Amino acid sequence: ILNVEQSPQSLHVQEGDSTNFTCSFPSSNFYALHWYRWETAKSPEALFVMTLNGDEKKKGRISATLNTKEGYSYLYIKGSQPEDSATYLCASPDRGSTLGRLYFGRGTQLTVWP
Amino acid sequence: DVKVTQSSRYLVKRTGEKVFLECVQDMDHENMFWYRQDPGLGLRLIYFSYDVKMKEKGDIPEGYSVSREKKERFSLILESASTNQTSMYLCASSLPQLYGYTFGSGTRLTVV
Secondary structure (H helix, E strand, O other): OOOOEEEOOEEEEEOOOOEEEEEEOOOOOOOOEEEEEEOOOOOOEEEEEEOOOOOEEEEOOEEEEEEOOOOEEEEEEOOOOHHHOEEEEEEEEOOOOOOOOEEEOOOEEEEEEO | OOOEEEOOOEEEEOOOOOEEEEEEEOOOOOEEEEEEEEOOOEEEEEEEEEEOOEEEEOOOOOOEEEEEEEOOEEEEEEOOOOHHHOEEEEEEEEOOOOOOOEEOOOEEEEEO
């Protein structure tokens, strides 16, 4: 079992604020780190897959960084909008398994107030 | 557009009923997964399958079984539904290893 943790559990921000949250994972045997966004009444949607230490990915106002040596990833949202309200999940596979199972954190629930 | 389709969005069943949750994917993915999501607990894996007729228990398989007779379809079965199985159930599929999941839109099951 891979222990993937996310903080904070929930976050409330005003429209226009920038925000960030953290995903931590075991640094030994790292293989990949996935970020998903899950909006209410929709399917979780893949945001990023990151594999290399120092990797930085960007999609619009959302970006993510990866530090595999210390075992964490940050997700940043610049100028939050109400439509960014969602639960953000991170997940990592077990390098020792060939089956591709992901271990998920409990998520950060973001609410952006207009 | 690739898809994972879950048969029902909302379902209400009685305690003791046998419940089938169906999931179909059109991407020819080898792996399929069933998770449940409960507030504060995140996504917990019930069962997964990496090939037709193959299955592996996840972290919380008790009270559930699965069936994968065809590559595109993965069914979750609640043998005798109980109120503590009231939850959001998510199906996902993937290629092996590095590739991420494609999720269905979930089934919110209420057992009364």
